[in-house]
Amino acid sequence: MSLSLTVLIIAATVLVSWLAFNNPRLLDRLVLWPPAIARQHQYDRLVTHGFIHADFQHLLFNMITLYFFGRLVEQWFVPYIGRVGFVLFYLSAIVIAILPTYLRHVGDTRYRSLGASGAVSAVLFTFILVQPWSLIFVFFVPVPAIVYGALYVGYSVWMDKHGQDNVNHSAHLWGAAYGIAFTLLMEPRVGAAFVDRLLHPSFG
Template structure:
């Protein structure tokens, strides 16, 4: 349920930003606004706006498929608020390396939920690497994760735009570390599952 709420809020804010450029300009991660104006909220708000509908759809489909698994498990260990805080903190943590790199660059900007979504995706893969999804053909979750990262690297190398594809890797690392710190036994379970493929 919380995953659906996060998707709904992100879609609503993104839609608002599509229609109102002033909203996008206030929420986007733009280093000078943080460095000079102390608008630190941009480290989080950039994760609720997107470049276009395809960017939004790509992130929200990924969050829908994998967020429910992570939400269920995290709620068992740290409660529903813990899951929401995990997702929100992932958005911030994933953008920090890029922000530090560009903090004095007024030409740089970034937006999108990619960092938080990537954290959820990789946390989910640790829990159930053989969860099959339709995209549109059936693909096991761990292969989807590999494709997600490969796509991110490809788009990042292409350059252009203000979608921070490099945040995917930071988000992925955060998702894995958070999950293992929360419940170390997840690693052993992951290895056992990888050794025992589960087909459709």
């Protein structure tokens, strides 16, 4: 039995984040800083920022979410695109989720962004698309996945326009959209199955 790719991604993220917690120079080199990409062509920052986090709580929340939903999405994706394809899906989600932010702040020397939230959102919304009525526990309260997804999107849209909490809500939204789009392109029948499941609730 092969080792879960999701667990390997989590292990790599925890390791790099932990190293960056203790090494400000490493954090500064890996963080998404738009001028370094535009002027110095450090395109790797579009990916590396997804492997570092602001603090342990930020890291823990993302990795717990990835652990619970990533393993299921991995099982669904591997028969279609293989193990390498799943890893590329996750890495591309990091990039796609942050691109609008990068373009918005391309000349802003004061802007920085970090964290795996965009890619984690892609994984989470893939799960919601496939299992809309599964229960997600939010602070120990069971909530249907589709309800959680709707609340998540509404909150992220509002905070992206009005929030002042230093959280990149745009990356959450674009990551979610990418996860849905990728899944539908990979297996178009998921769309019809989603509608059918939505019309026939089955909680569990």
